[in-house]
Amino acid sequence: MFELSKQFRFEAAHTLHRVIDAEPSRRIHGHSYRAEVVIRGRPDPVTGMVLDLGLFERALAGARDGLDHRLLDEVPDLGPATMENLAAWIWRRLAGQLPGLARVTVHRDSTGDICTCFGPDAGSGVAA
Ligand SMILES: Nc1nc2c(c(=O)[nH]1)N=C([C@H](O)[C@H](O)COP(=O)(O)OP(=O)(O)OP(=O)(O)O)CN2
Ligand SMILES: [Zn+2]
Numbered sequence: 001m002f003e004l005s006k007q008f009r010f011e012a013a014h015t016l017h018r019v020i021d022a023e024p025s026r027r028i029h030g031h032s033y034r035a036e037v038v039i040r041g042r043p044d045p046v047t048g049m050v051l052d053l054g055l056f057e058r059a060l061a062g063a064r065d066g067l068d069h070r071l072l073d074e075v076p077d078l079g080p081a082t083m084e085n086l087a088a089w090i091w092r093r094l095a096g097q098l099p100g101l102a103r104v105t106v107h108r109d110s111t112g113d114i115c116t117c118f119g120p121d122a123g124s125g126v127a128a
Contacts, residue, residue: 001040001041002040002050003038003040004038004039004050004053004056005036005037005038005039006036006057006060007037008034008035008037008060008061008063008064009035009064010032010033010035010068011032011033011068012033012067012068012070012081013028013029013030013031013072014028014030014071014072014073015027015029015073016080016082017080031110032108032109033067033083033086033108034106034107034108035064035104035105035107036105036107037056037060037101037103037104038102039056039098039099039101039102040102041099041100050100051098051100056098059094062097063093066089066093067089067090077089077092083106083108083113083114083115084115084117086106086115087104087105087106087115087116088104088120090104090106090117091104091119102118103116103117103118104116104117105117
């Protein structure tokens with residue numbers, strides 16, 4: 001069994017309702033995100049590939065386009081623009097296109113924040 005992964009970066013703005021740091025979080029502000037997508041499978045005996053990385057990249061491009069340079073509050077079906085919901089949104093977006101999808105991890109490198117989604121029921125309050 002193999003794991004094959006690919007990453008993409010996106011820049012996005014959001015607001016959040018929080019108990020702490022409430023006022024600055026409510027204002028529109030931006031973050032740099034990095035998403036890592038992992039699929040699990042066995043290499044095809046003819047091609048030697050779990051999945052052609054070019055096809056992998058094409059699938060990720062659609063998800064990236066839905067998030068990059070967006071106001072995340074306005075992204076359909078995302079819900080509150082947390083890292084948890086971003087990981088779940090990317091999962092839902094890719095699940096139909098990437099057989100063997102195993103996990104989606106969203107990183108905010110500037111603050112060391114990392115969130116991993118392992119399946120479709122991981123979102124909060126948004127129907128899968
Ligand atoms: N469980 C979660 N908690 C928080 C999330 C989240 O997605 N899941 N997100 C936030 C906010 O995005 C918040 O803006 C992060 O705030 P903070 O850690 O203070 O980092 P900065 O805004 O200072 O980050 P910079 O990129 O350095 O500006 C909070 N909690
Ligand atoms: Zn934020």
